[in-house]
Each structure stands twice: as structure tokens, then as C-alpha cells.
Amino acid sequence: MNLSQALEIASCTDPGIVRSHNEDSVAADAAKGLVVLADGMGGYNAGEVASGMATTVITTELQHLLEETPPYQLEPASGVPYAEKLMREQIAKANTSIYQAAQSQPQYSGMGTTLVAAVFFDNKVTVAHIGDSRLYRLRGETFEQLTRDHSLLQEQIDSGMITPEQAKFSQNKNLVTRALGIDPTVEPEIHCHPTQLGDIYLLCSDGLNDMVSDEDVGMTLQTLSANLRLAAQQLVQMANDNGGRDNVSVILVRVVRDYAAPKGWLSRFFSWLR
Amino acid sequence: MAAKLILSMDGLVLKEITLTKERTTIGRKPHNDIQIDNLAVSGEHAVIVTILNDSFLEDLGSTNGTLVNGQPIKKHFLQSNDVVELGKYKLKYINDQGAKGASPLDFEKTMVLRPGATPKAEGPISKPGTSQTVPTTPAAQPSPAPTTTQPQPTAKPFATSQTVPTGGTSHQTMHVSASQPMSIAEPMSTSQAVATGKIAAIQILSGANAGREMELTKALTTLGKPGVQVAVITKRPQGYFITHVEGANFPIVNGRLLDAQAHPLNDHDIVELAGVKMEFFYKT
Numbered sequence: 001m002n003l004s005q006a007l008e009i010a011s012c013t014d015p016g017i018v019r020s021h022n023e024d025s026v027a028a029d030a031a032k033g034l035v036v037l038a039d040g041m042g043g044y045n046a047g048e049v050a051s052g053m054a055t056t057v058i059t060t061e062l063q064h065l066l067e068e069t070p071p072y073q074l075e076p077a078s079g080v081p082y083a084e085k086l087m088r089e090q091i092a093k094a095n096t097s098i099y100q101a102a103q104s105q106p107q108y109s110g111m112g113t114t115l116v117a118a119v120f121f122d123n124k125v126t127v128a129h130i131g132d133s134r135l136y137r138l139r140g141e142t143f144e145q146l147t148r149d150h151s152l153l154q155e156q157i158d159s160g161m162i163t164p165e166q167a168k169f170s171q172n173k174n175l176v177t178r179a180l181g182i183d184p185t186v187e188p189e190i191h192c193h194p195t196q197l198g199d200i201y202l203l204c205s206d207g208l209n210d211m212v213s214d215e216d217v218g219m220t221l222q223t224l225s226a227n228l229r230l231a232a233q234q235l236v237q238m239a240n241d242n243g244g245r246d247n248v249s250v251i252l253v254r255v256v257r258d259y260a261a262p263k264g265w266l267s268r269f270f271s272w273l274r
Numbered sequence: 275m276a277a278k279l280i281l282s283m284d285g286l287v288l289k290e291i292t293l294t295k296e297r298t299t300i301g302r303k304p305h306n307d308i309q310i311d312n313l314a315v316s317g318e319h320a321v322i323v324t325i326l327n328d329s330f331l332e333d334l335g336s337t338n339g340t341l342v343n344g345q346p347i348k349k350h351f352l353q354s355n356d357v358v359e360l361g362k363y364k365l366k367y368i369n370d371q372g373a374k375g376a377s378p379l380d381f382e383k384t385m386v387l388r389p390g391a392t393p394k395a396e397g398p399i400s401k402p403g404t405s406q407t408v409p410t411t412p413a414a415q416p417s418p419a420p421t422t423t424q425p426q427p428t429a430k431p432f433a434t435s436q437t438v439p440t441g442g443t444s445h446q447t448m449h450v451s452a453s454q455p456m457s458i459a460e461p462m463s464t465s466q467a468v469a470t471g472k473i474a475a476i477q478i479l480s481g482a483n484a485g486r487e488m489e490l491t492k493a494l495t496t497l498g499k500p501g502v503q504v505a506v507i508t509k510r511p512q513g514y515f516i517t518h519v520e521g522a523n524f525p526i527v528n529g530r531l532l533d534a535q536a537h538p539l540n541d542h543d544i545v546e547l548a549g550v551k552m553e554f555f556y557k558t
Binding site for chain 2: 039041112114131132152156161162166169170171172174175176177178179182206216219220223224226227230234237238241
């Protein structure tokens with residue numbers, strides 16, 4: 001099933017004002033309903049290597065696998081859609097690749113990356129994330145964060161130690177508690193959300209949400225929803241105008257058509273007609 | 275450099291304590307990390323929990339309470355230069371981590387925190403060096419989807435929204451109907467945008483709303499008629515820019531048709547949009 005008519009995707013990535021190179025990496029495939037964003041860390045260019053490996057491994061493998069197995073098909077043993085299983089497997093694979101590279105090459109030692117990846121299928125989105133890269137959703141006038149960071153700060157907020165308001169002044173902003181490629185195994189957090197026509201999904205690296213308030217991001221998406229590409233550029237520009245202290249990356253996905261999974265021969269016929 | 279406390283009484287500095295432990299207890303009894311032998315101070319008065327660079331102060335149900343900057347607290351997230359008061363004693367909290375420490379840049383870098391390992395053991399993850407391009411998968415182009423544009427959420431007639439809110443993030447709109455209604459929607463203010471430079475405004479020159487004026491105080495102001503032609507004026511630190519958003523026709527500035535790129539606006543530029551002429555100018 002080709003989703004390029006159902007999803008409109010725009011992305012933008014920028015090194016920011018302060019840093020000399022971009023350790024973020026983005027990839028998207030509208031036909032497969034697949035978007036991946038990674039924010040790398042590590043000495044020299046290791047961060048770029050880690051995030052590049054993550055997006056490349058996950059995108060190319062999933063493109064191939066989603067061709068073979070429809071993502072909406074349920075896995076007989078567990079009853080979960082294949083999309084989730086495939087994501088879990090490919091994230092594990094990317095983790096192994098990065099981890100092994102980091103172990104075997106001294107210049108890559110300690111490299112890792114955060115990740116947020118989403119697969120759209122059957123009027124749903126399955127999102128996997130590790131670390132502090134985020135997924136937001138604009139639905140009507142409601143703009144909200146769907147992922148919860150794997151970070152020290154989020155843990156402190158969850159435990160009631162500090163309030164989200166105080167969190168803005170925390171000195172511990174950039175400590176993630178999970179990352180891809182740091183340990184031999186990693187546990188991604190995976191959730192599935194139903195989508196609606198007109199929803200706009202935003203995947204971003206912390207370079208955006210550290211520099212621009214959620215409120216301003218939501219307003220920008222609402223105001224510029226008619227032009228997704230411009231909205232993506234505007235968000236990056238706002239992060240840079242506010243100081244651009246980190247690399248900043250955004251992927252925007254808008255649901256423009258229904259993309260329910262074909263169920264009977266009739267709907268399969270109609271989906272073929274599209 | 276770890277955060278520290280400066281203990282003083284009546285303006286006299288008594289002691290300087292570096293917060294190296296996860297829990298630093300304060301009280302009258304001798305087993306406390308910071309002992310203050312004064313009857314106004316409870317046996318176990320308060321504790322400071324330090325996690326990496328952040329410290330939290332908690333009153334342990336003391337008889338006379340704990341003040342931070344003059345306010346009684348139960349629990350408090352300490353910020354540099356906070357003054358903690360226990361009876362007549364004052365503890366000033368100093369944490370110049372962000373300012374000094376390593377370079378502020380290194381500090382902002384994302385690091386992984388693993389259970390059982392301090393971030394120091396992780397090795398500082400820095401990233402300077404020569405830039406090298408890594409083959410990343412190309413980002414997909416936006417598919418030429420049949421976008422039906424949603425109407426701008428809150429379109430109020432200009433006449434009723436003449437007053438320009440100077441703060442907040444509320445949507446604001448104005449109609450500049452020539453023959454058909456047009457709207458100007460203006461959301462959001464980033465503090466940055468408002469803080470800098472002179473404020474500009476747009477005055478409608480033609481059509482039914484000729485003479486109307488609107489200040490461009492927000493970071494984004496959209497002009498036009500959703501579904502027909504919309505442009506956005508962005509307020510940036512370096513000035514104002516106009517960019518085409520949607521519609522088959524692009525805006526015209528001083529008689530010149532724009533392309534998809536953002537175009538800087540200068541004082542007294544004439545913008546033409548959906549048949550309506552308006553003037554951009556800086557307020558004095």
C-alpha cells in the first residue's frame with residue numbers, strides 16, 4: 001500500500017548557529033509512511049556517524065521489510081501489528097551496529113544517538129523513541145507531546161521532585177537515560193496512536209524544544225499549516241533566532257487522506273484503484 | 275565545580291560548604307553535615323539533595339521553618355544566589371556551573387546517563403574537529419498532496435480587533451476586504467522578537483478597509499485570505515520578512531513579484547496581496 005497520497009511530509013535539519021557540524025540525521029519515506037529522526041552524540045564526528053547509522057539502518061531495512069509484510073497484519077503469536085515487531089527488531093539491529101562500531105573503532109568510542117521513528121499504517125501511527133527526541137501532534141487547536149523523554153529531567157518531573165515550570169531552569173537538561181548504541185541492548189518505548197484527517201505530527205530533536213517553547217511551536221504549525229515545508233523551515237529559523245545553540249531538526253507529517261488497511265476484497269479493490 | 279553554600283550570621287561569613295554529597299543535612303545536632311548550634315534550629319532541620327548539578331532543599335518539619343529568599347518553603351529547587359534562612363543564620367547557595375565549569379558549550383551537549391555510571395565516567399562527549407559529511411538518507415520531498423487548506427482558526431473582522439495585544443500568544447486577525455474578505459492572523463510572540471528593534475506596522479491602502487493599520491508585534495503575522503492567497507510576515511532579530519504561504523499568486527513588493535524565498539521588508543515598502551495594497555513601515 002502506497003501512502004504518498006495520504007501523507008504529506010516535510011523535513012528540515014540545520015547545524016544551528018553555534019555548532020560547526022550537524023549530528024542530527026533525518027529520513028522519510030512517504031510511500032511507506034516511515035519517518036526517522038536521530039540526534040547523535042560522541043566525540044569528533046562520531047555523533048554524526050551514530051545518527052546516520054541509525055536512520056540509514058532503520059529506514060532501508062524497514063522499507064524493504066514493509067514491502068514484504070503489510071504493517072497492519074497482526075503477528076499470530078502476540079497479536080501485535082507487524083509494524084511494531086519490525087520496528088523493535090530494526091532498532092535492535094541499529095543498536096548492535098552502532099555499539100559494535102563504537103567498540104571496535106577507538107574514534108567512535110562512546111558514540112550514541114537518540115531516536116524517534118514513526119510508521120503510519122491503517123489510520124494509525126506507531127512511534128518508537130529512545131532518549132529525548134520527541135513526537136508532537138497538532139490536532140485541531142491542541143498541540144501536545146506524545147512521547148515522554150528518557151531523561152534525568154523527565155524522571156525528576158515524574159517523581160514530583162520538580163515541576164515542569166522549574167524544569168526550564170534546570171542545569172541537567174541534556175542528560176538522557178537511554179540512547180541507541182551505548183549498551184549491547186536497548187529497550188525502545190513503542191506506542192500506537194490513532195490518527196485523524198488533518199493531524200500534523202512533528203518529530204524533532206532537542207535543538208528545537210530547548211530553544212522554542214511548545215506554545216510557539218504549536219502556534220507556528222497552526223499558522224503555517226497550509227505550507228508544511230515553510231512551517232518546517234520557520235521552526236528551524238525560530239530555534240536559530242533564539243540562539244541556535246544545538247543542531248535542530250524537524251520532520252512534519254500531515255494526514256491528508258484516509259489510509260485504512262484494506263480488509264476485504266472490495267476495499268482491496270478500491271485501494272488498488274487509488 | 276560543585277555548588278556551594280556560604281553560611282553567615284549578621285553579615286559575618288562563618289563557613290563555606292561545598293555540596294559534594296548526595297544528601298547534605300542541616301541541623302543543631304552534631305551528626306548533621308552542617309551543624310548550626312542554635313536553639314532556633316531544629317535537631318534535624320533541613321536537607322539538601324544534590325543530583326549532578328541541581329540541588330533541592332527540603333525542610334524536615336522543623337519547628338521554626340526554613341525560608342528561601344524570605345519565603346517559607348517545604349521543598350525548593352535551589353537556584354544560584356538563593357538565600358536560605360534558618361533562624362538568624364543565612365546560607366547563600368552559589369552554583370555557577372553553567373557559567374564557569376567546563377565551557378558552557380560542552381555543558382549543553384547531550385550525554386547519556388546510565389544507571390551506576392556517573393556522566394563523568396562516560397567521558398565527556400565533545401564534538402569539535404573537521405566537519406565530515408556522512409551519507410544520510412535523503413529527506414523525502416513533500417508529496418504533491420491535494421492540500422485543501424484549512425481556514426485560519428480565528429478570523430475576526432478587523433473592525434472588532436483593532437486593538438493589538440502586545441503580549442501573549444493569542445491569535446489576532448484582521449479583515450482587509452477589497453471585494454472579498456481577507457484576514458490577517460497574528461499569533462505568538464517570542465520574547466526575543468518583541469525584545470528587539472523597532473516595531474513595524476502594516477497600513478491598508480486600498481479596498482474597503484483602506485486606512486486601517488496594524489502593528490506587527492508578534493513573531494508571525496499572516497496576511498491574506500485562506501484558500502486564496504496567504505503570506506506571512508515574520509519578525510526576526512534582523513528585521514521583518516515576508517514569505518508566500520499558499521495560493522497560486524505570490525505577493526508583490528514594490529511592483530516586483532516575489533518567489534518562494536523570504537523577502538526582507540524595508541520601511542515604506544508597498545505590499546500587494548490578493549488585490550489589496552498595503553504599506554509596511556516602521557513606527558517611530
